[in-house]
Amino acid sequence: MNFLISDEATNPLRVAIIGAGPAGFYxxxxxxxxxxxxxxxD
Known part of the structure; x- marks a missing residue:
């Protein structure tokens, strides 16, 4: 997995994972x- 993140110090990576199955967990x-x-x- 590769992600591009700009200005890491002031903009934390915020993610919402929908679902409680194996894909969400992993x-x-x-x-x-x-x-x-x-x-x-979240």
Whole structure:
């Protein structure tokens, strides 16, 4: 997964994951692995 993020310090990556199935779980897990210091998952 590759993401382009501009101005990381002032604009945290905010993500809403819809669904509680395996795809949602693994998507959240991957985001935390890649961007643990600046991701907020709702």
């Amino acid at each position: 998507s959240a897990d991957q985001l935390f692995k890649e961007f643990a210091d600046r991701v907020q998952v």
